[in-house]
Amino acid sequence: MTKKRGKPECVREFESEREKAPNRRYMKETDKMIKWRSEFRAEETLGIAILQRQHRLQLEQMQQGEKQEQSTKAEKERDINILPAYSLPVRPFEAEIKEMRIEYWKHHSRMWRLLRDLPSSGTVDYMLVHRRHQDESNSSFIWIKDQRICAETGGCCGRDCGCCEKALHKYYQPDPSYEAPKPKKPFYVHGHCTVECACCIKFRQCYMPHPKLPVSKTSLC
Structure with a gap:
């Protein structure tokens, strides 16, 4: 007789903590709570x-x-005396990537203030x-919950590309226990599609930059 496998520890911990927190459907929310929740979700999506x-x-x-490398190789094959095309236009990738690192740092500062004032x-x-708990595949339970919304609004969860399942960022969380702290565990940041999703831009063949981010000079379409 096959022994029935119980729920993973990560799921049990999530369900235990969820049961301790009242569901907002059964509680009256103040204007302050509604405002905070709206700001938090907006900032979370911006991140x-x-x-x-x-x-x-x-x-x-x-x-x-890769295109530059192929172009250089093709020119060399045509004539060994022709120098590589070093003058190919260079798009401002590094500058924009650096700009996004700065924007993400600012995002962290805003999230810290929101969590401080919750x-x-x-x-x-x-x-x-x-958001605190993840399943066995390192996906947060809010990510799991929002999969259907992503699919129904035209995101990657409605296609077989698997983009939303790939982690966008990783950091380490310390154990909050004072008595017997455990080693830091990795926490993976997954997200659903926004207007900045590369796959969605290619799929729709159009690009509408996020209104709260600097204008991008590049796009895949």
Whole structure:
């Protein structure tokens, strides 16, 4: 007889903490809570947009490098006396990538202020518990919950590219326990499609930069 496998520890921990936090559907929210939640979600989405643009820029930079290499190789094959085409136009990838790193740093500062000033509320706790925990594939439970919305709004979850399943960023979380702290564990940042998603830009063949980010001089379409 096959022994039935229980839920993974990460799922049990998530469900245990979720049960302790009241569901906002059953609680009256104040204007302050609603405002904070709206600002938090907007900033959270902006952070994903920044990472997605950075990924797109790095992808374009790599593709242009390959094109330059192919062009140089073709010229050498035609005539060994022809020098490589060093004068090919260089798009401002490095400058924009650096700009996105700065934007992500600013994003972290704004998120820190939001978390510092978060309202003391069970509804906020319920909202954050979905972001603190990840499943066995290192995806947060809010990411899992939002997959259907991404698919229904034309994002990559509605296609077989698997873009949303790829981590955009990684950092390490310290263990909050004082008695027997565990080693830091990696936390992977996944996000769903924004207007900066490289795959969506190629799929739609148009690009509308995020209104809160600097205008990009490059695009895949």
